[in-house]
Amino acid sequence: MNPGKNIYIVAALIACSVSSQAFAQASACISLKSSAQVEEETTDAAGKKSVKLVQADKVVPGTVVIWTVTATNVCQKPSDQVTINNPVPTHMTYVADSATGPGSQITYSLDGKAFAPAAQLTVTENGAQRGATAADYKAIRWTFANSLQPGATVNASFRAVLN
Amino acid sequence: MRSRSSLFGAAALLVGVAAGPAHAIGVPAGTAINNTAEVSYNVGTVTSSVSSNTVSVTVAEILDVVVTVQTPTVSVSPGAVAQLLRYRVTNTGNGPETFHLVMNNAIAGDQFDPVAASPAIYLDSNNNGTFDASDAPYTAGTNDPVLNADEFVTVFVRNDIPLAVVDTDTGRSSLNAESRTGTGVAGTTFAGQGAGGTDAVVGLTTASSTETGTYRVEAISIVANKTQVVADRWGGTRPVPGATINYTIVVNATGTGTATAALFTDNIPANTTFVPGSLRLNTAVLTDGADADAGAYEAAPTARVRVALGDISQAGGSQTIQFAVTIN
Structure with missing residues (x-):
């Protein structure tokens, strides 16, 4: 009907979403x-195999997904x-010893609330206590010893297999 | 091409995760796997926390099927018709799938080819595991079984056994089930053709599975071996009038199983006369009359001896019948 008017509305929506994101970032460091x-x-013409990481979109059961969290300090202060x-x-199971995070201490939780180093976690099963295994982990925590300086980035990652 | 190889690598990992290829695989196709991380931190004395974006990964459909034969070996007789093999077709993938069924009787390594009855393949429509009148004949493309993840259907295959087979002969018949979406090496991807519009990816079973059943012929053959000894009146062996011919017949059963109600008869040769009281079974005397014992001499309509041998088997050993005639 009125192309000019339609364009105006779309432009307004974009502006709106950008400003709200800017606001959210301003409140978080x-x-x-x-x-x-x-x-x-992948296998090249010479038959040499190489592995690279690509974004996961659709995966089949049994696939190992590498989850990576990147934290960046966007403030002026550490x-x-x-x-x-x-x-x-x-629907996923943590892959044993797969969590990495340079500069961090990694702890695990069986309930998503209490975290402890892997060796200290136990599970009571049929009245007997046993050491927790990777399959028991419900959450992972990375605690970074050093301050994160303005503009700096830290990575935390782990692997989990689709059940 | 790239995504195919990556998915193959992923599928290969299943070996270590699942209990084996026959084990159905978990999360239903189309399920969204979401992840949101959280970070807490201090700036000065103020503690804050913030969540990450939510990453979503969709579970693709894995195409897997396993056929198992429930009746690995079926005993049959030569010429038997509509002999059943029972199979189970299980959808070991993670989404609903339609399967094509194909049977094959031309398999190397056996002694005969079973002949497909018409119709040959039936679906266990009432799911009772037994072939009965209410089960539907299978027609490819018309009533292909549709199975949910982990669901199975029992399939009956009916074959006739040729007459010209002998004891211990085997004839093999197989059933193949294929995912209708497609088959191929593990990792082959059918974009957008999975449950709920996800990708369908061929699993470790190649989305095709074949199992073979065996018909084994159980037949018993009976051979009677007859010998004669002539005794003339002068102590010689000349077959002259008045001489006696002593017949010995050894009956042997060879093969598998038991021949029931076996009956031996032997006509008295022309120009000879049965010697009354000469009939023996395993050296025991049998009276000539049709009475309680196993043997009799019948004068009419044709002069003959008869011995009811009952059930005989290879394990039972040979049976020896004796009688004598005189030359007229």
Whole structure:
């Protein structure tokens, strides 16, 4: 009917969403980004195999997904006691010893609330206590010892297999 | 091409995760796997926390099927018709799928090819595991079974057994089930063709599975071996009038199973006369009359001896019948 008017409305919506995002960032000193990737194996013409990470979109059961969390300090001041929490996604099982996070201490939780180093976690099963295994973990926590300086970034990542 | 190889690598990992290829696989196709991380931090004395974006990954459909034969070996007789093999077709993928069924009787390594009855393939429509009148014949493309994840259907395959087969012969018949979406090496992807519009990805079973059943012929053959000894009146062996011919017949059963109500008869040769009281079974005397014992001599309509041997098997050993005639 009136193309000019339609364009105006779309432009207004974009402006709106941008401003709200800007507002959210202004209130938080850390920008946290989560991503999911899978390993893709390719074979070149010479038959040499190489593995690279690509964004996960659709995956089949049994696939290992690499979840990566990136925290960036977007403020002018350093952030202290930076602690990243990530639940093991539903329908997924944590892959043992796969959590990494340079400069952090990694702890695990069986209930999503209490965190402890892997060796200290136990599960009571049929009245007997046993050490917790990777499959029991419900959440992972990375506690960074050093302050996160303005503009600096830390990464935390883990692998989980789709049930 | 790239995504295919990556998914193959992913599927290969299943070996370590699932209990084996026959084990159905978990999360239903189309399920969204979401992840949101959270960070807490201090700036000065102020503690804050913020959540990440939510990453969503969709579970693709995995195409897997397993056929198992419930009746690995079926005993049959030569010429038997509509002999059943029972199979189970299980959708071991994670989404609903339609399956094509194909049977094959031309399989190497056996002694005969079973002949498909018409119709040959039936679906266990009433799910009672038994072939009965209410089960529907299968027509490819018309009533292909549709199975949810982990669901199975029982399939009956009916074959006739040729007459010209002998004991211990085997004939093999197989049933193949294929995912209708497609088959291929593990990791083959059918974009957008999975449940709920997700991708469908071939699993470790190649989305095709074949199992073979065996018909084994159980037949018993009976051979009677007859020998004669002539005794003339002068202590010699000349077959002259008045001489006696002593017949010995050894009956042997070879093969599998039991021949029931076996009856031996032997006509008295022309120009000879049965010697009364000469009939024996395993050296025991049998009276000539049709009475309680197993043997009799019948003068009419044709002069003959008869011995009811009952049930005989290879394990039972040989049976020896004796009688004598005189040359007229």
